[in-house]
Structure formats: C-alpha cells, structure tokens
Amino acid sequence: MWRDSVLVAGKDLRIELRSRVVMHQVVPVAVLVLVLFAFALGPDRAPMAHAAPGLFWVAVLFASVLAVQRSFALEAPDGARDGLRLSGLDPAGVFLGKTAAVALQMVVLEVVLTAGVVVLYGSHIRSYGAIVVAGLAGTAGLAAAGTLYGALAAGLRVRETLLPFLFLPVAAPVLLAGTRAWQAALGIDSGGAGDPWTSLLVVFAVVYLALGVVIFGPLQEAS
Amino acid sequence: MAPAVLLTTAVCVTGRFPALAGVDLAVAQGEVVVLEGPNGAGKTSVLRVCAGLLPLTGGDGTVLGCDLRRHAPALRRRVGMLGHAAALYDDLTVVENLRFAVRAAGASASNIDAVLERLDLGGRVRRTAVGRLSAGQRRRVALAVLVARRPELWLLDEPHAGLDAGARAVLGEIVAEVVADGATVLLASHEPEESWPLADRVVSLVGGRVVEVRDVGPAARTAVVPDTLRSVPGSVHVA
Numbered sequence: 001m002w003r004d005s006v007l008v009a010g011k012d013l014r015i016e017l018r019s020r021v022v023m024h025q026v027v028p029v030a031v032l033v034l035v036l037f038a039f040a041l042g043p044d045r046a047p048m049a050h051a052a053p054g055l056f057w058v059a060v061l062f063a064s065v066l067a068v069q070r071s072f073a074l075e076a077p078d079g080a081r082d083g084l085r086l087s088g089l090d091p092a093g094v095f096l097g098k099t100a101a102v103a104l105q106m107v108v109l110e111v112v113l114t115a116g117v118v119v120l121y122g123s124h125i126r127s128y129g130a131i132v133v134a135g136l137a138g139t140a141g142l143a144a145a146g147t148l149y150g151a152l153a154a155g156l157r158v159r160e161t162l163l164p165f166l167f168l169p170v171a172a173p174v175l176l177a178g179t180r181a182w183q184a185a186l187g188i189d190s191g192g193a194g195d196p197w198t199s200l201l202v203v204f205a206v207v208y209l210a211l212g213v214v215i216f217g218p219l220q221e222a223s
Numbered sequence: 224m225a226p227a228v229l230l231t232t233a234v235c236v237t238g239r240f241p242a243l244a245g246v247d248l249a250v251a252q253g254e255v256v257v258l259e260g261p262n263g264a265g266k267t268s269v270l271r272v273c274a275g276l277l278p279l280t281g282g283d284g285t286v287l288g289c290d291l292r293r294h295a296p297a298l299r300r301r302v303g304m305l306g307h308a309a310a311l312y313d314d315l316t317v318v319e320n321l322r323f324a325v326r327a328a329g330a331s332a333s334n335i336d337a338v339l340e341r342l343d344l345g346g347r348v349r350r351t352a353v354g355r356l357s358a359g360q361r362r363r364v365a366l367a368v369l370v371a372r373r374p375e376l377w378l379l380d381e382p383h384a385g386l387d388a389g390a391r392a393v394l395g396e397i398v399a400e401v402v403a404d405g406a407t408v409l410l411a412s413h414e415p416e417e418s419w420p421l422a423d424r425v426v427s428l429v430g431g432r433v434v435e436v437r438d439v440g441p442a443a444r445t446a447v448v449p450d451t452l453r454s455v456p457g458s459v460h461v462a
Contacts, residue, residue: 004327007323007326007327011312011315011323014314014315014319015312015314015315018314018315018352019314074312077313078308078309078310078311078313078361079306079307079308079309079310080308080310080311080312082276082304082306082308082310083310083311083324085275085276085296085299086274086276086299086302086303086304086310087299087300087324087327087328088299088300088301088327088328088329089327091296217296221295221296
C-alpha cells in the first residue's frame, strides 16, 4: 500500500510539475478570491483582519475543489482511468497517493494565501505553530475527503458540477474548525481557545483517511 | 490444466442492451484466440469482462483461476490489455509512462530500454512527452507497456490499428514469443489477414453470442479446452 501510494503521488506530482495547472491556474484563482473579498469589504483594514481566517479557509475550500478535480482529470483522457484500474495498484495506495499529491499542492497554495492574508488584510500571526498544525490537519482532511468524493464523481459525465455539491457540504466542519483555530492563532477571538478546533480538524482528517483506505477500492469499481 | 479463460453463458448488460448475451468461451493456457465479428458483436466487451473492467450480470466467468464475480481486482495485475485508448499519461515521457506501469505491476524495470529499442521508441522519442507523439507512436508505447509488464493474459483489442507494417511485424513476433513463454492471448480484430496467422482458434461473435468456432492453428488440436465448450450450442464448429 505505501509503495503504491508513493508511486501514485510521484506520478501525479510529476505531471503537475510538467503541466503547472495547479500553480498557474488554481493558485491565482485562490489569490483572486482573497483580492475580491478585500474589494467587497472596503478599504478599512479592521473588518478585513477580523474576517481573514474565514476568508482564508473559504479560498482554500474552493481551491481544493479545483485541485481534486484536476487530480481526477489526469485519469480521464485516453483511457488512463482504466489503465490505473488495470495497473494492479492497491486501491488504498492509489487513494493515499492521490490524497498526498493533492495535500502537497494545497500546502503550497496555503503558504501563498497566508502571505496574501498578511499583506492584503493586515493580519498578524501570533502563533505560527498553531497556524501550521491547523493548516496541515485541515489540508489532510480536505485532501482525503476531496479524493474520496472525487472518486465517487469520477465516472460520471456531470463530475465537474457534481463534485462541489457532494464535497462542499461535507467539508463544512473544516471551514468552521479551521476558521476558529486560525482566529485563536491570529489573536482575533481572544476568548476562544484554538486547540479543540484543531483537534476537530485532526479527527476529521483521520476519519476520512481511514474511510478512504477502506472504501476507495469499491468506489473505484462502482463509479 | 485449467483454461486461462472460461466464460459460461456470460451475460453483461451495460445500459439498456446486453453487450454479451450468453457467451460460452474457453481459452487454454498458451493459446491464441482471435475474436471476430461485426461492430457491436461484443468483442471488446469480452475483453473488458476478462480484464475485470466490466461486471458479469449473468453466467459465470473464471480468468487465470480467479472468479470474475469475486476476485476481479486481484486479477488485474496478471492481465494486460491493449484497448482502443492507449491509457497513457500525456504529460509524462515515454520512458516515465513505462516505468510507472511496470512498477505498478510489480514487475522489473530492467528490460525497459530493450523494449523501447525493439518498438523503435528509443533515442529522442523515449524522452518525449506522450502527448506530443503521433497516434501510431502512442499505440507502440501502449504495446511497449504490455511487453515490459509481461502479463499472463494478453487482451488485445484491434492491436494492428494505427501500426505501420514494421510495428505489425514486431507485434506478430511478440505474440509468438509470449505464447512460447506460456502466456495466453485473446485478440479482437477486424483484420483477418493480420490476426489469423497468429491464431490457434478464431471465434466469431454476433449480437453478443458466439456463433462459430474455427481451429486455424496447430496448438488448438492439443489445447486443453472442455469438450462441452468446443462446440457451443447453436454454433458452427469448423475444425
């Protein structure tokens, strides 16, 4: 399983390095979302700084839909999906590999977005550790859930429009917990502790990683 | 010795119409069987069922000793399929595609260079992204993947399509070699002049059913095929 996951992640990342679709399209779209929110909230930096955690995670959420769609679009042309099924790879390994590749791309995206939040919204990071832990846990959860629902939608003609419908409601806990954890880390919500929310992000990630390892194979067969 | 492929009244319904409407087919290990028939006869569906890519909705099927209803995923590492689509990644180079496929199958990557040279994919072509190759070259890369993987069962769907005369000759040599090594080949083709010289038997399909079985090669006379399936009910068997 681990060998197969490394193989699949390596393949997906190599294709991304060649095509640069995530770097040249998804990252700019996510940054654009931050910029548009800045326009919508007006020139006063106070409301922007207050809304920054939520806006960051909304941008991450939408970008994750695009990253997952891209991950499965790699397998769509020229019968590559059949090729992957015929490859003999362990489905759990395929799931973990695709999740890892999506997560790694999301981490790069989040670094850019964090810089964007600091520059555009004037946010001040109080706890870098909390930001990193919440970011990694949230990213793992989004990548795992996204890959699972991406597999579900992959075989359907309406996959591009169906995936957001399936995935975004399920990812709501990440949006909520990620926002709360970041509010604590940015010192916005002084009364609230970030740890319980970070724990929720970790639980979400563990549940979807475990679920994916178990049911990705049957999902791949059925879709 | 058990047959490599054994389909008994195999039915496969995709959408509203049956792709296979009760196919009986037995292919002995080391045998080359050519499937022929008009468009929509069920040739590709037989191959996809044998690869575990299409589910059986009726009847029974065993491939390489694996029950198609229960062990299709486990079977796939032992099966190689050259379909209408090349099943390659456009952004990866020729050699990267081969390395991925071979490592995924758990096979040795040591013969990749030799395979590429043999199929005229060496030199600059091996470092070219597959998306920049011609259709014929892509077809050769897909064939190279199979050659490098060395599966036990080769499922070839119109393998001559898009290949030039040289590549067709190499394909014939490869089929002969893998069969000599004990592999089994099930080949769907519209081109009898290309495929029949490779065949031990030719199976004609019409409307998702087997209508005729012909022995055309020497191996068929000694092949281990159940007598009940040599003459399929309602079909013509020509020895």
